[in-house]
Amino acid sequence: MNADFTSVLNRSKHQTIREAVVDTLKESLSALRDYLGMETIFVSEIEDGRLWFLTVDEATPFLKPLIPGNGLPLNDTLCYWVCNDILPHIIQSRDPIMETVRHLRDDENFDIGIHVSFPIHIHPGLPFGTICCFSRKERPPLTDVELRMFRTMAEMISANLRLHAKISGLDEPLCEDLAQTLRKPAISPVFQPIKRFEDGHIIGYEGLSRFQEMPQHSPQDMFALAQNYGMGPKLELNAANCILDEAERLNLTSLISINHSPDSLLAPSLQSRFEAYLEGNAQRALAVEISEQAVIQDFARLGRRLDALRALGVKIALDDVGQGNAGLAHILALKPDLIKLDRVIVAELANRKENRAMVSALLQFSKETGCELIAEGIETEDEKAILMDLGVKYGQGFYLGRPAPLPRQH
Structure with a gap:
């Protein structure tokens, strides 16, 4: 199921960047999810204390569908803690770090097969949002080639964001x-x-x-x-x-x-x-x-x-x-x-x-x-x-x- 970016978001700060970048992602994200054998992949934006879903591709919904244009409180998401270097980029169900995941979510029963998340940037070191891929079922650890593919996708999205930010005049010195x-x-x-x-x-x-x-x-x-x-x-x-x-x-x-x-x-x-x-x-x-x-x-x-x-x-x-x-x-x-x-x-x-x-x-x-x-x-x-x-x-x-x-x- 390929969810289109159809919601009209009220957040205007990066509207032109958002529209320019998201439209180029749909087919690539679906292909990457299939290649990795995952259930869900999405690209998000962080703003105003929430993680907003920009584009989503799901083979099967995780608990409930992730809807483009909707958002979650940041501290309810693993991506938030990955961006802050509190969780690693790759988490699997058998990892000792799952105890920390449950602590952060305040849910002793939370479990997930695998979660992979990398920040995407307009300014290096300052996330615009994330690209995240996960499954409820366990799978073997990512190979070096699979991890390079995922990192490459994050870097390509970041490069596109920086280009459109420069064109739109949104490369802010304070940031x-x-x-x-x-x-x-x-x-x-x-x-x-x-x-x-x-x-x-x-x-x-x-x-x-x-x-x-x-x-x-x-x-x-x-x-x-x-x-x-x-x-x-x-x-x-x-x-x-x-x-x-x-x-x-x-x-x-x-x-x-x-x-x-x-x-x-x-x-x-x-x-x-x-x-x-x-x-x-x-x-x-x-x-x-x-x-x-x-x-x-x-x-x-x-x-x-x-x-x-x-x-x-x-x-x-x-x-x-x-x-x-x-x-x-x-x-x-x-x-x-x-x-x-x-x-x-x-x-x-x-x-x-x-x-x-x-x-x-x-x-x-x-x-x-x-x-x-x-x-x-x-x-x-x-x-x-x-x-x-x-x-x-x-x-x-x-x-x-x-x-x-x-x-x-x-």
Whole structure:
């Protein structure tokens, strides 16, 4: 069954590229699937947190037909984790890696005979999408010739994409910069202190990333762009490794807090890195920060991952509380150990009684649940004084200390 690319997609960013490339693929994909003896082959595009099926050829539908124009949440697909170097390009049912596959899918019964996936690129190192081929039934490992055929198809599609991107004026410099960062991480960790108001004692640091070779782009822009291209976990894992490597080099034993999206928290390699960091010194402490603005599609699934991190001794922090509308739902669902009050609340404490009432309510909540409240974005002595009057004990912000490299501790 050869499914045509007939759906009209609402995504306009690569529309001309999509149409030019997909029409050339149908017969080639069908021939490649037959040659490999597989059940399903497809080409996809990654955009806006989803894997969109552009063209599909299936001998028999896998569970349900894959429809061109439809999409799946990225973290429900194996291709997503292949692009982020968390899963290998080739997975077979008897491989030990299947345990990791089931972990990522949160499905102990998931099984597949063989799965082969390679990214396709407009910018080298930054996937436009994937070409993927799989079967439910087991088959012998791919021969060198079969693997070369599959790689060649991925390279041909990538070359076609780059050609049409250049013709259409979509070869974006910022994307080139991100691709370079993903290929060769050049991340400088900096640390912003979290202080106790009473005596100025540093209780911990938020570990942050600066991109050495592209200071013209804000870190927020780089992480947001990586997330949009389906490479958020890879960049976040690179950043976490750099921060923890530096904390180890500096002999830090204070709490280190690192920002993570819900997707990157699913990566088994992150849990292993956290475990190694904490086991290296019993005095070390670690927290992960999840933004109130984060899109959480499955609270139960994320909750199980957070429970596994808590079992290692990792604290869970909810960041940016007060900036969006999801704060209460996130607090109740995630049961954070730390609540970080956003700058938008702190900045208007003197002028808005509603802001002061929110702080008071969160303080009462934190007392009853045993979590700690930390105010972020403190920029003046007056803001600090109001927070102390309200009963807040801890804070972070430019007034208390800017993000900066730290000297080695002895």
